[in-house]
Amino acid sequence: MSDTRVLPEETPVAIIYNGSTQAVMMATPADLEDFAIGFALADHAVTNLGQIRELEIVAQETGIEARLWLDEKRSDAVAARRRRMAGPVGCGLCGIDSLSEALHPITPLAGDNAQFAAKDLERALDALRSHQPLHDQTHAVHAVGLFGDSGAIYLAREDVGRHNAFDKLVGAMGRSGLSGISRGIAITSRISVDLVQKCAVARVPLLASVSSPTALAVQLAEAAGITLATLGRGGRIDIFTHMNRITTGARTHVA
Known part of the structure; x- marks a missing residue:
């Protein structure tokens, strides 16, 4: 059988x-x-x-x-x-059709005073699991979620492509009237440069993932004023850029 x-x-x-x-x-x-x-x-x-x-x-x-x-x-x-x-x-x-198109000009986030506790990033990444009905059925799709300073997920979208899931979330934010200001995005995949670009378009100051970013993603996030953070070994939070947005804690680690 x-x-x-x-x-x-x-x-x-x-x-x-x-x-x-x-x-x-x-x-x-x-x-x-x-x-x-x-x-x-x-x-x-x-x-x-x-x-x-x-x-x-x-x-x-x-x-x-x-x-x-x-x-x-x-x-x-x-x-x-x-x-x-x-x-x-x-x-x-x-x-x-050109190398210059690979890196769209990005307007850096300015005047943002968003603060997140390290534990809230961990909560958001954990909470995202409960917003993945398609993943529960198939175990074969990515998820992206918008969260606040408590780690609660406001919106989430799934897709077989992580880039598509991100676009779906950004579109849902626009249609729902939800601003990216003082909020973060959690994603189930690695952080590549194009996801940082999408985060900048949505004007979201924090991108958190369960997997490490690429070197170019870190460079672009630094220039764009976006905080990149990942869930590291032993439950620690690894911060790659703009660590000032993450309040210090025993489980916070600066990469």
């Missing part, structure tokens, strides 16, 4: 701006409105939701289209830098 396994869905999702395909991503077909909005923000197609005149999700025989209709100003800006991108799961930079 064999056991029945539940597997996550993975579907081509085309992001379309004003009738032209901007990207095709392999994603979990859930929370696609959030995904489209978060992607557009991270892609710098828009800077706020008011620039999106219309959004519709349309199922096609071979996948799903997320159609965004942008206002005239943003439509012109997107047309001026039009590019096509095919992005497999796990790669957040596939399809860019």
Whole structure:
């Protein structure tokens, strides 16, 4: 007798701006409105939701289209830098057409006085586990969650791709009217440079993970004014940048 396994869905999702395909991503077909909005923000197609005149999700025989209709100003800006991108799961930079596109200019976070206790980061990473229904079924997806200074998770999203999950969370934040100010984001994967970029777009001052960041992610976070912290061995918190946001404690360790 064999056991029945539940597997996550993975579907081509085309992001379309004003009738032209901007990207095709392999994603979990859930929370696609959030995904489209978060992607557009991270892609710098828009800077706020008011620039999106219309959004519709349309199922096609071979996948799903997320159609965004942008206002005239943003439509012109997107047309001026039009590019096509095919992005497999796990790669957040596939399809860019120049080295300069790999590192978008980032406006550093300024005037932020957010403070987090080390124990609250641990609580947030632990609490994120209870916001992963798809992971509980499949054990094969990533999760990203927005949390406050108590470690409580306000919003969470899942996807087979960690970049997609992050975009879904950013889109959900925008649609819910939740600001990133004085809040943190917890993620179940390693921290790469593109996730730091997405965190900067969302104006969230802290990114916490269960896995270490890359060296370039640390450099970018330092320049962007973002605190990177991970859960280290023995339950300690490793802080890589802007340690002033983490209050000292017996389990805090500066990497």
